[in-house]
Amino acid sequence: GAVVSQHPSRVICKSGTSVKIECRSLDFQATTMFWYRQFPKQSLMLMATSNEGSKATYEQGVEKDKFLINHASLTLSTLTVTSAHPEDSSFYICSARDELSGANVLTFGAGSRLTVL
C-alpha cells in the first residue's frame, strides 16, 4: 500500500534557528500533500495544503512566513519552520493520497517531533 515517509522523526533545535522537515511519498506520486500539527494531548489540526509546482495554501491563523512549504516534486514536500521558538514545539505530520489508485483516503507519515529549546 501507499507509504509516506517523514524525516527527521525527532529534532531538537535552539530558539531562533530554522528546521526543515521532509515528507516523501515512497511508492506513489502526489500532486497534493497536507501538513498537520498535533499539540500534546490534542487533536491534529490542518496547517496547510502543499501543491506541487505552486504555492501552498494555508489555513486560517497559520503564518505562511513562519511555516514555509515547498513541493518541488511529485514525491517530496518540505516544511521549514523558520526562526523557531518554544511555542513551535509540536508534532508535525504530513499526509498524501495515492491519486492514481482512486482510493479517496489519506496516508499519514509517522510524524516529526520538533522541540525548540
Added chain:
Amino acid sequence: AQSVSQHNHHVILSEAASLELGCNYSYGGTVNLFWYVQYPGQHLQLLLKYFSGDPLVKGIKGFEAEFIKSKFSFNLRKPSVQWSDTAEYFCAVNRPDSWGKLQFGSGTQVVVTP
C-alpha cells in the same frame, strides 16, 4: 464552523469487553467520515470510512461504525476488544470537495487490560 466531537477522552476496559466510541460532527451538508487509529509509537492508520451507501461500515480488525445522519453521528464499535486494540482513536470528517482537509476529533485513548 465545522467541528468534530469525541465524547470520551479515556476509556479503560478489559479484554473481550465491547467497545463503543462516540463521534458527532456539526457540519450540515454532505460529509465523508473516517475513523483512524494510532497505536503507540506508530503513525495514523485508517480503520474505516464512510462516503455513501450502507450506513453500517465494516473496517479492519473487526471494527465497524454506523452513520446516523439524523444524529450527525458516526460511532465506532467493536464487539470484543483485545489487548492489542490499546491505542488512540480519532474520528475525522471532511467535505467531499475538500477531501484532504480533515477535521479531527480530539481523540479517545483506549486502554485494554488483559
